[in-house]
Amino acid sequence: MSERARLLLTLADDELILGWRDSEWTGIAPTLEEDVAFSSIAQNEIGHARALYELAAGDLETDADSLAFDRPPGEYRCAPLVELRLVDDWAHTIARRYLYEEADRVRIEALKQSDDPQLAGLAAKIDREEVYHRMHAELWASRLRDEPRFAAAVEELWPYALGILEPAQRAELARRIGRPAEPAHAHKRGAHTPELEPLWAEMTEVRRSAPGAQW
Amino acid sequence: MGGDDGGTAVGAGRAMVTAEAVWAAIDEIPDPEIPVVSLVDLGVIREVEVDGERVRIELTPTFLGCPALEAMRRALEEKVAQLGGKPDVEVIRDDSWSTDCITAAGREKLRAAGFAPPTPRAAGPTTLVQLESKAFRCPYCGSTETRLENIFGPTPCRSIRWCESCRQPFEQFKTI
Numbered sequence: 001m002s003e004r005a006r007l008l009l010t011l012a013d014d015e016l017i018l019g020w021r022d023s024e025w026t027g028i029a030p031t032l033e034e035d036v037a038f039s040s041i042a043q044n045e046i047g048h049a050r051a052l053y054e055l056a057a058g059d060l061e062t063d064a065d066s067l068a069f070d071r072p073p074g075e076y077r078c079a080p081l082v083e084l085r086l087v088d089d090w091a092h093t094i095a096r097r098y099l100y101e102e103a104d105r106v107r108i109e110a111l112k113q114s115d116d117p118q119l120a121g122l123a124a125k126i127d128r129e130e131v132y133h134r135m136h137a138e139l140w141a142s143r144l145r146d147e148p149r150f151a152a153a154v155e156e157l158w159p160y161a162l163g164i165l166e167p168a169q170r171a172e173l174a175r176r177i178g179r180p181a182e183p184a185h186a187h188k189r190g191a192h193t194p195e196l197e198p199l200w201a202e203m204t205e206v207r208r209s210a211p212g213a214q215w
Numbered sequence: 216m217g218g219d220d221g222g223t224a225v226g227a228g229r230a231m232v233t234a235e236a237v238w239a240a241i242d243e244i245p246d247p248e249i250p251v252v253s254l255v256d257l258g259v260i261r262e263v264e265v266d267g268e269r270v271r272i273e274l275t276p277t278f279l280g281c282p283a284l285e286a287m288r289r290a291l292e293e294k295v296a297q298l299g300g301k302p303d304v305e306v307i308r309d310d311s312w313s314t315d316c317i318t319a320a321g322r323e324k325l326r327a328a329g330f331a332p333p334t335p336r337a338a339g340p341t342t343l344v345q346l347e348s349k350a351f352r353c354p355y356c357g358s359t360e361t362r363l364e365n366i367f368g369p370t371p372c373r374s375i376r377w378c379e380s381c382r383q384p385f386e387q388f389k390t391i
Contacts, residue, residue, distance in 0.1 A: 033365045036375075040367035047280020047371070051308050121309025128310060128391040129278060131340040132366050139343060139366075 004116065005059045006077070009067065010189070011107075012052035013078035014164065016068055017196070018100060019045030020203055024087040041097075041133055048126050055118060069207045073200040079189040081160035083196040094144060095153035098137040099161035099177070104130065106165060106172050162186035232300040234265045237272070240294045247286040248370055251328040254287060258316025261307060270300035275312035278371035278391070314390050325388065326354045331376070333388035341390050346374070353378035354385055361385075 023042035029035040053064035060067070081100060086092040108130065111123035144150035158179060162170050163186045174181060207213075241263070242255040254260055254274075261273040272291055276284045288304050295302035314333035317325075322332035331354045337345070346366065349359045358380035365375040366389075373386045 033367075033375075036365055036369070037367040040371055043280040044278065044371055045280075047278060051276075051279045055308070117309075121311075124310035125276075125279065125308060125312075128313070128340075129280075129371070131391070132389060135341075135343045135346070136366055 002059060004119070005056050007119075008052050008056035008059070010077040012049045012056065012067070013076045014082050014104075015045045015052065016049035017076070017078045017199065018082040019043070019049060020199060021082060021085065021087075022097075024085070025093070028087075030090060037136055041136065044129050044133065048129070051122055051126075055122065065207075069204045073192065073197050076192070076196065076200070077189060078192075078196070079160070079163045080187045080191070080193045081157065081164055083193045083199065084157075084160070085195045085199070089153075091144065091147065091149040092153040092157065094137070094140045095150060095157050096160075097133070098141040099154065099157055100164065101130065101134045101137045102176050103161050103164035103173050105134065106169050106176070110169065159185050160187045163188045232265055232268065232270055232295075232298050234263050236298055237263045237265065237270055237295065237300070240298055241272075241291065244287070244290045244294060247283040247290075248281075249325070249328070249330065251324045252317075252321045254291070256318050256321030256324060258318060258321070259287065259312060261311060265300070268299070268301045269303060270295045270298075271303045271305065273305050273307050275307050275309075277312060279308070280371050314388060317388075329354050329385065330373070331385055331387040333390040336390055351376055351387055353381060355383065356381040 019042045022038050022045065025038040026035060026042070029038055049068065050064055053067045057063050057067055081096060081103075084092075084096070086096060108123050108127050112120055112127060114120040114123065141150075158177075161177075162173065165173055167186075170186065171181070238255065238260075241260055242253045244254045246252050246254065246257055257277065259275050259277060261275050262271070263273075264271040272295070274284075274287060274291065284306065288306065291304050292302040313336055315336050317333065325332045331351060334350055346363045349361075351361050352359050353361050353376075356378060358378055360379040361376045362379065363374065364377050364384060368375045368386055372389055372391075374389055375384055376387045377384050
């Protein structure tokens with residue numbers, strides 16, 4: 001697999017799995033406004049995944065749905081941060097949204113400078129939409145700043161957030177979050193959490209029930 | 216442009232498709248989610264190229280997660296086929312579309328239908344401070360005494376605001 005296809009799948013898998021996790025709040029968020037917000041954010045993230053899979057599919061001579069749903073869970077390239085099932089814990093959910101958006105911003109800004117015009121163009125398009133996700137995350141992070149449960153959640157998820165990025169990009173994330181130098185124990189992508197497999201089973205269940213069907 | 220392109224060459228099976236005819240036909244395709252505006256009003260058609268029967272159209276998505284994209288592609292293919300052309304619709308996923316691409320006519324149609332059109336893009340990305348400013352006008356009563364209720368709304372492209380003057384919520388197009 002080419003370096004470009006690997007990168008596209010890494011980004012797409014992060015966005016798909018996080019979109020799936022965010023969608024778990026639909027209908028049960030603490031306020032109606034957050035039901036709408038999480039549903040919309042999830043839709044955007046899955047839309048970004050679709051566009052990234054479509055680019056990868058052109059390189060790998062397959063289609064976006066096959067990449068999203070027909071690989072075994074062990075072949076997904078997502079980072080542990082997005083796999084965690086945080087659905088009944090608002091403090092952790094907001095901490096993840098905040099840390100993910102900051103980490104994602106570091107890599108999107110790098111991708112916008114890419115020599116590959118398709119990658120740079122798509123990164124710039126994704127960035128326009130992410131502006132609103134960042135606003136939402138920052139709004140909540142500042143509202144919860146003095147809440148001990150939120151501070152503990154950020155502390156706990158920080159090593160996972162570092163795992164979103166390549167080692168060379170981690171210092172930039174630490175600077176933006178205002179945390180000291182990176183911990184040695186970043187939860188890197190590669191090894192999956194036990195929470196990925198049940199998510200994968202649910203996400204692919206209908207498609208697996210009728211292999212090859214045209215939907 | 217010349218005025219005789221309606222004429223059919225002797226012996227040809229059908230009239231030649233022209234770019235003008237394609238643009239006019241696309242202007243009849245409503246946006247699948249907000250049918251008061253056409254795809255031309257939305258500014259999502261980047262290019263129309265006619266080469267014999269082949270009609271190549273470049274379509275840019277508004278938001279990447281918008282489910283209307285596939286419906287737009289199918290509607291374009293049907294329109295071109297009705298004109299006698301062979302459609303080749305290419306989806307361009309770069310950042311060439313922004314809400315500034317919505318035409319003046321499109322913005323007015325949105326406003327008349329109760330959707331506040333997007334504000335023009337500033338030099339930098341939109342900020343929360345801007346969303347909380349008085350730059351947003353209620354599409355019903357015209358008041359700028361409006362406040363942000365939710366950055367997100369019923370579709371990815373819309374936010375929800377509240378008008379203090381006529382005391383009702385309205386949908387505000389996000390600026391991207």
